[in-house]
Amino acid sequence: xxxLCGPPPVRKVLCLVGMLRQQMELPxxxxxxxxxxxxxxxxxxxxxxxxxxxxxxxxxxxxxxDANLPAGAGTSIxxxxxxxxxxxxxxxxxxxxxxxxxxxxxSFAPKDGVLGIMFDEGFTPGTPGEPSEEDSIPREGCAVFxxxxxxxxxxxxxxxxxxxxxxxxIHELGHVFNLWHVRDPLSFMAQSSTAGVxxxxxxxxxxxxxxxxxxxxxxxxxxxxxxxxDDLLYVRPTESPFGIRGTYGPPHDDxxxxxxxxxPPVRVExxxxxxxxxxxxxVELDVRVELRQGRDEPFRMPDVIDPGYEAFTLFIDDPDGxxxxxxxxxxxxxxxxxxxxxxxxxxxxxxxxxGQAGSYTFAAPGSHWLSVRxxxxxYADLWSDPIEVHVRGAxxxxxxxxxxxxxxxxxxxxxxxxxxxxxxxxxxxxxVAEACRRRRAPGASAALLYALGRSLTSRTxxxxxxxxxxxxxxxxxxxxxxxxxxxxxxQITRAxxxxx
Ligand SMILES: [Zn+2]
Numbered sequence: 001x002x003x004l005c006g007p008p009p010v011r012k013v014l015c016l017v018g019m020l021r022q023q024m025e026l027p028x029x030x031x032x033x034x035x036x037x038x039x040x041x042x043x044x045x046x047x048x049x050x051x052x053x054x055x056x057x058x059x060x061x062x063x064x065x066d067a068n069l070p071a072g073a074g075t076s077i078x079x080x081x082x083x084x085x086x087x088x089x090x091x092x093x094x095x096x097x098x099x100x101x102x103x104x105x106x107s108f109a110p111k112d113g114v115l116g117i118m119f120d121e122g123f124t125p126g127t128p129g130e131p132s133e134e135d136s137i138p139r140e141g142c143a144v145f146x147x148x149x150x151x152x153x154x155x156x157x158x159x160x161x162x163x164x165x166x167x168x169x170i171h172e173l174g175h176v177f178n179l180w181h182v183r184d185p186l187s188f189m190a191q192s193s194t195a196g197v198x199x200x201x202x203x204x205x206x207x208x209x210x211x212x213x214x215x216x217x218x219x220x221x222x223x224x225x226x227x228x229x230d231d232l233l234y235v236r237p238t239e240s241p242f243g244i245r246g247t248y249g250p251p252h253d254d255x256x257x258x259x260x261x262x263x264p265p266v267r268v269e270x271x272x273x274x275x276x277x278x279x280x281x282x283v284e285l286d287v288r289v290e291l292r293q294g295r296d297e298p299f300r301m302p303d304v305i306d307p308g309y310e311a312f313t314l315f316i317d318d319p320d321g322x323x324x325x326x327x328x329x330x331x332x333x334x335x336x337x338x339x340x341x342x343x344x345x346x347x348x349x350x351x352x353x354x355g356q357a358g359s360y361t362f363a364a365p366g367s368h369w370l371s372v373r374x375x376x377x378x379y380a381d382l383w384s385d386p387i388e389v390h391v392r393g394a395x396x397x398x399x400x401x402x403x404x405x406x407x408x409x410x411x412x413x414x415x416x417x418x419x420x421x422x423x424x425x426x427x428x429x430x431x432v433a434e435a436c437r438r439r440r441a442p443g444a445s446a447a448l449l450y451a452l453g454r455s456l457t458s459r460t461x462x463x464x465x466x467x468x469x470x471x472x473x474x475x476x477x478x479x480x481x482x483x484x485x486x487x488x489x490x491q492i493t494r495a496x497x498x499x500x
Contacts (some may be wrong), residue, residue: 004260006238006402008055009230010052010053010055010230010444011052011054011055011056011229011230011236012056012058012097013055013057013058013097013098013229013237013358014058014097014098014099014100015038015057015059015060015099015100015101015102015173015477016060016063016066016087016088016099016100016101016102017031017059017060017061017063017101017102017103017104018063018065018066018067018068018083018084018086018087018101018102018103018104019063019065019068019103019104020067020068020069020075020080020083020103020104020106020143021068021069021106022065023181024104024106024146024173024401025375026061026064026104027104027144027149027161027165027166027308027358028162028165028166029061030061030368031059031061031169032166032168032488033163033166033167033170033203034056034091034200036171037059038057038059038166038170039058039059041055041170041188041203042055042057042170042173042226043056043148043205043472043499044205045205045222045226046156046205046223046226046227047189047209047223047227047228048117048227048239049209049275049368050064052229053227054226054227054228054229055177055226055227055229057094059102062270063087064399065340066086066087066089066207067083067084067086067087067101067103068083069082069083074104074109074421075105075107075145075327076109076110076111076120076419076421076422076457077110077122077330077419077423078415078419078421079422080103080105080117080119080143080251081122082117083103084101084103084119084140084141084143086155087101087103087140087141088100088101088140089185091137091238093139098236098237098238099140099238099261100140100141100142100176100237100298100377101102101141101142101401102141102142102143102144102169102172102173103141103142103143103144104143104144104146104165105143105144105145106145106146106147107145107146107147107148107151108143108145109224109459111260111332111334111493112147112148112151113152113334113335113336113337114145114148114194114332114333114334115144115145115148115152115164115168115333115334115335116142116143116144116145116169116171116172116332116333116334117140117142117143117172117308117332118139118141118172118175118176118242118330118333119139119140119141119142119143119329119330119332120138120139120242120327120328120329120330120331120357121136121137121138121241121327121329121357121358122136122239122293122329122357122358123329123355123356123357123358123359123414123415123418124136124358124359124411124414125355125359125360125408125409125410125414126244127282129399129453136358136359137238138238138239138240138241138242138357138358139175139176139177139178139237139238139239139240139241139242140176140237140238141176142169142172142173142175142176143172144165144168144169144172148166148334149164149165149168149395152164152194152196152335152392155411156196156197158210160197161354163197164192164197167188167192167197167198167202167203168192168333170188170203171188171190171191171192171333172176172191172333174188174189174205174222175242175331175333175453176237177225177226177229177235177236177237178225178235178240178242178243178245178249179226179243179246179249180203180243180249180250181310182206182222185206186198186201186202187202187204187205187222188202188203188204188205188208188222189205189206189222190202191333191334191335192333192334192335192391193335194335195250195420200413205219205222205223205226206222206223207220207221207222207224208221208223209223209224209227211307216233218326219247219249219250220248221247222248224226225248228248232246232248234246234248234249234352235248239326241357241358242331258378259378259379259380260378260379261378261379261380262379262380263379263380263382264299264301264376264379265291265292265295265297265299266290266292266299266301266341266376266382266384267289267290267291267292267382267384268287268289268292268372268374268383268384269287269288269289269384269385269485270285270286270288270370270372270384270385270387271286271288271387272284272286272387272388272389272486273391273446273483273484273485273486273487273489274287274443275387275388275390276391276392276443276482277354277390277391277437277443277444277483278360278387278390278391278392278394278401278404278405279354279362279363279365279391280354280359280360280404280405280408280409280414280441281325281354281404281408281444281447282352282354282408282417282418282444282447282448282451283352283353283354283389283447284350284351284352284353284447284486284488284489285314285350285351285353285370285484286348286349286487286488287302287305287348287349287350287351287372287384288346288347288348288487289305289339289341289346289347289374290296290341290346290347291341291342291343291346291418292377294380295343296343297339298341298342298343298362299340299341300338300339300340300341301338301341302336302338302339302376303336303337303338303339303375304336304374305339305349305353305374306328306332306351307326307328307351308328308329308330308331308332308348309332309336311374311375311376312372312373312375313325313326313373313376314326314351314370314371314372315370315372315373315388316361316362316369316370317366317368317369317370317371317372318363318366318368319362319364319365319366319367319368326356326361327354327356327357327358328356328357329356329357329358330482340416345361348487348488348489348491349488350486350487350489352417352418352419352420353370354417354418355414355418355421355435362389362391364391365393365394366390366391366393367388367389367390367391367394368388368389368390368391369386369387369388369389370384370386370389371384371385371386371387372384374422389458400481403435404435404444407431407435408444412424413428413432416428416432416451416455417431417447417451420450420451420454420455421454421455421458422455423455423456423464423468424452429452429471431469432448432452433449433452433475435448436448436452443484444484445446445482445483446483446484446485446489447477447485447489448485449476449479449482450475450476450479450485450489450493452471452475453472453473453474453475453479453493453496454472454476454492454496455470455472456469456471456472457469457472457473457474457476457496473496473497476493476496476497477497479493480493480494
């Protein structure tokens with residue numbers, strides 16, 4: 001067929017570069033690695049057998065300031081998403097020339113070792129499957145954290161720091177084109193190593209250009225995949241969600257495991273303070289990793305307890321029996337830090353699981369089962385016991401239901417409850433506090449009070465002065481008195497309150 005139509009056309013993609021902070025500088029100007037621009041690396045990596053590149057990338061550094069955050073705004077997911085939005089503004093409806101963003105940022109506030117992240121769809125309230133709103137566009141951009149890169153490579157000096165920043169930028173842009181991790185052999189899609197920056201041998205995409213049809217049952221190489229940018233929506237930025245690759249690439253990001261041992265000496269336990277809720281109510285999944293019974297030797301493992309890491313996967317069994325993966329709205333790429341799990345010292349964290357990339361996590365009412373798979377290098381897969389949650393059906397006749405729905409499905413309140421990090425405007429804060437006071441939301445109020453308290457006592461919240469901190473502490477006290485607060489939230493609440 002191809003001979004009739006001629007070679008497939010080249011896909012133009014516009015990549016806008018932005019700086020999150022006004023005083024920041026590009027890691028290298030121009031943005032080159034091994035003397036080649038980012039666009040040249042992608043032209044080379046997508047070159048077809050006929051010599052034409054599959055991707056014609058334009059890297060635009062004329063709008064660096066468009067992504068500047070206001071002073072005092074933290075480097076959180078919602079702020080990064082809003083910076084990305086200001087950068088790629090004007091995404092065309094047809095996305096004929098997709099606009100993607102490359103943000104250079106300082107360091108990721110929730111986790112400072114992260115070198116880069118790729119943005120899939122953000123969480124926005126809405127019905128699953130409905131057309132997208134702003135910031136619900138998949139694979140629209142990425143961020144590189146220059147302070148984290150500098151910290152990791154400080155011993156090696158400036159040129160190495162710039163090399164790592166450029167490597168990370170190309171790696172993250174590779175994810176924007178839906179490429180998956182490959183550890184071996186080295187390429188742009190290997191995750192950075194703590195051991196040192198990769199040399200020129202890693203500055204490539206894998207595979208050779210090929211005109212031959214790909215045999216059924218095997219995946220495209222990275223270069224073949226990139227070369228199909230024009231005709232495969234699985235490759236084109238802003239089209240399919242990350243990890244969905246049809247038959248052309250491995251599904252999701254499952255790292256192939258080289259198992260040398262049995263089960264690791266730890267277990268994963270899931271709990272939830274609330275097992276029954278409406279799908280728009282803020283609920284958290286508590287995840288605990290602890291030593292197995294009878295073990296007392298501390299166990300060292302990668303710090304990857306988050307759905308943004310490929311080693312941690314949350315599975316959901318829907319009421320109709322289908323099993324799906326929870327979809328994180330971001331992907332972390334970092335040499336993972338270390339967790340030490342010791343006797344009597346479990347690791348706890350909680351995940352906002354009512355929302356995911358694109359929309360609410362639970363679409364259908366009824367019984368759902370949640371389970372987590374954790375992969376520790378060298379060990380057999382570790383599975384949690386599944387836990388059951390019940391998603392309540394809509395009850396339009398109930399005042400409690402309608403009031404809560406009308407409040408929580410408003411975009412800014414939904415995102416506030418999901419991210420729990422940014423103070424609301426004073427009138428919005430009053431509205432949420434009022435809803436909790438009337439006790440119409442006996443279940444949701446613990447989570448909302450906790451979100452109010454955390455946002456006002458956090459680093460960003462503290463800038464608002466002592467009065468708002470006092471209000472924050474009061475919200476936390478009320479949250480503590482409520483039965484609906486999860487395990488991790490309760491630990492944090494206690495720590496904040498005891499810290500004064
Ligand atoms: Zn990655």
